Amino acid sequence: MDVIFGRNKEEHPEPIKAEVKGELPSWLQGILLRNGPGMHTVGETQYNHWFDGLALMHSFTFKNGEVYYRSKYLRSDTYNCNIEANRIVVSEFGTMAYPDPCKNLFAKAFCYLSHTIPEFTDNCLINIMKTGEDYYATSETNFIRKINPHTLETLEKADYNKYVAVNLATSHPHYDSAGNVLNMGTSIVDKGKTKYVIFKIPSSVPEKEKKKSYLKHLEVLCSIPSQSLLHPSYYHSFGVTENYIIFVEQPFKLDILKLATAYFRGVNWASCLSFHKEDKTWIHLIDKKTKKDISTKIYTDAMVLFHHVNAYEEDGHVVVDVISYSDNSLYQTFYLKNLNEDLEENTKLTSIPACKRFVVPLGFDKDAEVGTNLVKLPSTTATALKEKDGSIYCQPETLCEGIELPRINYDYNGKKYRYIYATEVRWSPVPTKIAKVDVLTKKKLIWEEEHCWPAEPVFVPSPDLKEEDDGLILSSIVTSDPRKAPFLLILDAKTFTEIARATVDVDLHLDLHGIFIPEKDLNAEHE
Numbered sequence: 001m002d003v004i005f006g007r008n009k010e011e012h013p014e015p016i017k018a019e020v021k022g023e024l025p026s027w028l029q030g031i032l033l034r035n036g037p038g039m040h041t042v043g044e045t046q047y048n049h050w051f052d053g054l055a056l057m058h059s060f061t062f063k064n065g066e067v068y069y070r071s072k073y074l075r076s077d078t079y080n081c082n083i084e085a086n087r088i089v090v091s092e093f094g095t096m097a098y099p100d101p102c103k104n105l106f107a108k109a110f111c112y113l114s115h116t117i118p119e120f121t122d123n124c125l126i127n128i129m130k131t132g133e134d135y136y137a138t139s140e141t142n143f144i145r146k147i148n149p150h151t152l153e154t155l156e157k158a159d160y161n162k163y164v165a166v167n168l169a170t171s172h173p174h175y176d177s178a179g180n181v182l183n184m185g186t187s188i189v190d191k192g193k194t195k196y197v198i199f200k201i202p203s204s205v206p207e208k209e210k211k212k213s214y215l216k217h218l219e220v221l222c223s224i225p226s227q228s229l230l231h232p233s234y235y236h237s238f239g240v241t242e243n244y245i246i247f248v249e250q251p252f253k254l255d256i257l258k259l260a261t262a263y264f265r266g267v268n269w270a271s272c273l274s275f276h277k278e279d280k281t282w283i284h285l286i287d288k289k290t291k292k293d294i295s296t297k298i299y300t301d302a303m304v305l306f307h308h309v310n311a312y313e314e315d316g317h318v319v320v321d322v323i324s325y326s327d328n329s330l331y332q333t334f335y336l337k338n339l340n341e342d343l344e345e346n347t348k349l350t351s352i353p354a355c356k357r358f359v360v361p362l363g364f365d366k367d368a369e370v371g372t373n374l375v376k377l378p379s380t381t382a383t384a385l386k387e388k389d390g391s392i393y394c395q396p397e398t399l400c401e402g403i404e405l406p407r408i409n410y411d412y413n414g415k416k417y418r419y420i421y422a423t424e425v426r427w428s429p430v431p432t433k434i435a436k437v438d439v440l441t442k443k444k445l446i447w448e449e450e451h452c453w454p455a456e457p458v459f460v461p462s463p464d465l466k467e468e469d470d471g472l473i474l475s476s477i478v479t480s481d482p483r484k485a486p487f488l489l490i491l492d493a494k495t496f497t498e499i500a501r502a503t504v505d506v507d508l509h510l511d512l513h514g515i516f517i518p519e520k521d522l523n524a525e526h527e
């Protein structure tokens with residue numbers, strides 16, 4: 001399994017023409033741009049965790065029925081420092097590194113004594129974000145890095161913290177129909193407070209400002225105080241509906257004192273995260289108009305959640321679909337020592353991901369008796385019980401089990417929807433199938449092939465979209481059999497039948513997330 005997880009991948013910055021089998025629809029023009037870890041050792045040193053790997057971006061460009069592949073390492077300060085020192089000198093999620101004192105660009109790391117919050121890495125390996133005409137590689141720290149989506153070249157480094165007081169931010173922003181970005185970040189012990197901040201980056205700025213960063217126009221929408229100053233929740237994504245922003249404050253928390261002292265203690269950042277299974281999970285609904293949390297306290301049992309699937313409003317309720325776990329074994333599984341040796345044995349998740357639907361009633365009868373189920377939607381078995389103190393206790397409906405890396409037709413984001421596209425995983429974190437889940441009938445369509453490990457499936461709507469699933473699914477497929485070349489799989493989203501595959505003779509890396517950029521959104525100047 002070393003082949004798939006732990007081995008360094010070569011970059012291919014020049015386009016490589018893929019061999020296309022099948023016929024690509026003529027409307028499929030644009031770039032599938034994805035991100036993920038590609039380098040796991042530098043010189044003699046090794047990262048401990050798969051999420052530590054240096055960001056390797058790759059892209060599939062669709063042009064007139066042809067497909068071109070490229071890949072390039074993000075030239076982050078982290079990458080440059082490591083390569084120059086020929087060892088890991090910047091700490092990542094699962095690896096604490098001790099810098100090379102002479103050549104370290106992260107000079108501030110030495111000021112940790114005067115800073116509660118250490119200087120974090122700019123190894124943006126998780127996703128790609130679009131702000132106006134700009135594209136950024138992103139992770140969960142305050143740093144994001146502009147890139148050229150055509151050539152994958154690395155451009156300016158940006159620091160969210162210059163525009164909004166956050167130390168962490170998600171790599172799963174939302175976009176409204178005008179393309180404005182909505183994201184969330186955590187402001188740790190700033191002016192004596194720890195809070196979650198929701199902010200917006202506009203999709204357009206005055207013409208004369210275009211050369212500057214859209215981040216300069218970032219606007220804070222609202223903030224939610226953390227329940228605890230030194231133990232804010234960790235979160236990897238959030239949800240939106242037409243009128244609300246959904247933030248799940250889970251008992252999977254960051255310990256700020258541990259974080260501040262991790263460097264001295266010689267432990268990694270990951271060890272500063274812990275799951276408090278005796279605590280509750282709070283569901284916050286922030287009204288976009290009033291910019292405030294709704295007054296009712298809503299909670300559910302302890303859980304760990306990384307990915308929101310979608311959320312929407314229906315007949316006075318907010319429906320929130322997420323992929324959740326009953327513990328934090330997922331992050332534990334991705335230590336390379338577990339992934340490289342006896343994969344099957346070491347990577348058994350102690351809880352499998354389940355797609356859960358929570359339903360929160362909005363305008364319910366305040367005089368309802370304690371214990372009443374306030375959910376009045378006939379389509380769900382999810383309940384919301386009124387408690388003595390006026391709070392609401394939600395119990396979810398399980399929509400399906402064993403899926404991760406969910407995607408939807410994004411035109412349905414925040415709206416009532418029917419289909420989830422995801423990878424299928426069971427007791428191991430390695431996806432072997434792609435699934436389409438119909439949340440209405442709970443029926444599943446599956447794509448699978450021997451020795452194939454699919455990446456997050458991306459939905460691309462067809463230009464004459466009439467139904468939610470009129471479109472294509474793109475998923476890059478890594479193969480575990482060295483005799484079988486990797487490929488980009490193109491499925492008909494409706495039937496899940498193969499339309500085409502574009503095979504590339506490269507050592508493709510297993511990635512995390514990405515976006516499809518339709519040709520109309522690509523600025524030809526950058527080419």
Ligand SMILES: CC1=C(/C=C/C(C)=C/C=C/C(C)=C/C=O)C(C)(C)CCC1
Nearest residue numbers: 051092093120121126140168269306512
């Ligand atoms: C470096 C660093 C972090 C990195 C987290 C990462 C890299 C998370 C990746 C998550 C993924 C890929 C989840 C997939 O479901 C923290 C803990 C935010 C805070 C401390 C510094």
Ligand SMILES: [Fe+2]
Nearest residue numbers: 172236307513
């Ligand atoms: Fe993610």
